[in-house]
Amino acid sequence: MTTKPLFYYFGGAKSAALFTWLQDNLHKLVYRHGEVVIYLWSGTCDLTKKTGNLIQLAPEESVNTLKQIYSDTVSLFRASRHGTLVKLILLEVPIYSIERWNSCHGGANLETSKLEDKILTTRIADINNFIKQLNLENNVFSPNLNTAITRCRKRKNHKPRYSYKLSLLKDGVHPDSLLAAVWAKAIFLSMVENTW
Numbered sequence: 001m002t003t004k005p006l007f008y009y010f011g012g013a014k015s016a017a018l019f020t021w022l023q024d025n026l027h028k029l030v031y032r033h034g035e036v037v038i039y040l041w042s043g044t045c046d047l048t049k050k051t052g053n054l055i056q057l058a059p060e061e062s063v064n065t066l067k068q069i070y071s072d073t074v075s076l077f078r079a080s081r082h083g084t085l086v087k088l089i090l091l092e093v094p095i096y097s098i099e100r101w102n103s104c105h106g107g108a109n110l111e112t113s114k115l116e117d118k119i120l121t122t123r124i125a126d127i128n129n130f131i132k133q134l135n136l137e138n139n140v141f142s143p144n145l146n147t148a149i150t151r152c153r154k155r156k157n158h159k160p161r162y163s164y165k166l167s168l169l170k171d172g173v174h175p176d177s178l179l180a181a182v183w184a185k186a187i188f189l190s191m192v193e194n195t196w
Contacts, residue, residue, distance in 0.1 A: 100172025
């Protein structure tokens with residue numbers, strides 16, 4: 001059995017493609033490594049669509065499609081003939097910014113991007129609540145990567161107001177080196193919590 005983490009990276013991949021890869025390779029991973037704990041980090045590219053160098057909000061049904069893919073992925077692991085040899089942890093989708101991405105890539109209509117960011121943040125929260133529920137049903141823990149960039153302001157007798165330090169996302173989507181280190185540490189600490 002391999003005792004060190006192995007990483008597979010599929011930049012820009014949609015969740016459906018990752019699900020297909022897992023379907024095709026789960027047996028090989030278990031055969032090669034024995035007990036396998038898979039951390040699946042996806043969703044960013046499902047909630048937005050890229051046209052040229054710019055991104056925009058994907059249609060609203062992308063949220064339900066993504067939830068179905070996550071459910072199917074969890075079902076694949078539950079039905080796996082490998083039983084207790086495999087464990088799946090879905091990582092929550094970090095907050096990111098359409099406006100900041102488009103600004104870094106020469107976008108002109110940033111007001112539209114600001115409005116899309118508000119909708120995107122709501123959709124990410126919805127997806128993350130769904131991910132938390134699926135992980136809870138499987139007795140696993142996923143770190144909240146958004147805590148590193150979230151600010152909360154609460155005044156007496158007022159609802160808390162949340163804002164995000166998007167400057168830690170060098171292009172609005174990808175973390176700078178400091179934030180990447182914080183996220184990596186959070187994921188590694190959750191690995192300890194999720195061991196058999």
